[in-house]
Amino acid sequence: MKITSDETAMQRTFRCLLAAMSRPGRIQVLPSTLEGGGGPREPLFLVLRSLLDQEVSFAVTGVDRTDALQAIIAGRTRCPAATIGEADYIVVAGGDSDGEILGAKRGTQQYPDTSATIVFAVRSLLAPDSRRPAAALSGPGIRGEILLGPIQGLGPRELEHLRTLNTDFPMGVDAVFIDERGRILCIPRSTKIRIQEN
Amino acid sequence: MNLREWMGRKKRDGCGNGPDYSFAFLDDVSKREIRRKILKAVAIPGYQVPFGSRELPIARGWGTGGLQITLSLVLPEDILKVIDQGCDGSVNAVNIKRFIQAVTGVRLTTDTGEATLIQTRHRVPEEPMTDAQILILQVPYPEALREVEPSERVTRRMHAEADYSRMWLYLYEDIVKFDEITIGYRYPVTVNGRYIMDPSPIPRWDIPKLHMAETLFLFGAGREKRIYAVPPHTPVVPLEFEDFRFRVENFEGKACARCGATDTYLDEIIDDATGRRLFFCSDTGFCDKRCGE
16 A cells, blocks of 8 residues: 555545535634645645546636636646636635625536535634624534634625525535635535624 | 455565555545535535446445545544444445555444444444544435436436425325335435435434434445435434324334343344344444443
């Protein structure tokens, strides 16, 4: 048997993603990154490499979108780039899509799985703070209700956009939030988002 | 050449790294597809996600769906338990766990409490599972509506429109004919108030364990190429009528002949010599634990 550390790192990353997707709103910590210095984008690349390849497509949007970032993702995953409306994975660099994610594909009633997954690259995911929660989440994977902590670097209307995209369950999109320290959190389409008024 | 010999052989190039395959057997492209589909399945509880089921060294229909899920997420430090109709020692369970151990090096156990991953055919363990564990169920027929509709195209439309009237009618006709819903296993359930789902051929006894559980349940049908899931804390409600409630198997007055349990799902065994009917816990790991073994 030939075990490379990269293979188990991918498996570990996926387990972390699976834990996050099956328990929405709960922060999980990715395994330490393998490649070099572990810059702020390494956690994002680690997640993308565990999921993306030539079988699916991706798009990059957001305030921090650059052609160089798109080229790095394509180079590391061999995943072809596509438009926002066609992409299976949409990376929101900088955490603010300025409404562009509203054009993401939401699947069909018969095949709701043919929808996009939105990956928000944000600055920092913080533990829930009852004094200033970003939102309250409920639904499968959550016992009762869970408070969503502040997400630094997330656009002010992105949660609202997610709610708009997910009004017609089972059609919808699933969101993954990844911060620069390797912490991740998921909000699948089955989760009800109650945005807190400040 | 048996599995053990094959595992121990040297590479043809003589560098001595053993057989040239990935950790957990499946190649990276296969694992990535299965991972993507598992995440979709978790995000849409009860919905059957199609996937490209791979060839494995066991035949389709013998647990390949569950095996592919296990191989896509197993870690070297996991502790694995595999059961077949509750039994840790049956041929199917032993072959699957030996294979997984051979290609990953994971530690095996028969203790539900100790396991981090449990792959199972047709039972949910008696011991309550925690949020640190994942239960992977092998599924022969993933489509709960297949009894009432043979066409996949039509059942997909029925699921899309939540048109489950024929399933309800099937149950109603059962009651009219037999004064009983005669489905003993694969009892249909509604997941999160949306999809009717086949919980795999677990007995009715195990259905309540899926409801609002701490554990993530993943279902894999290798031959039928479907993956679906029930996340933790998700409502799983068996189909029932207001005046005809779902009920589990009745073992009143019976106890396990080995450990004396009166609160477990029991297998009925007829003693060939005496013709006497005996009952034993179906979950052998649980029974062993109670017996102190």
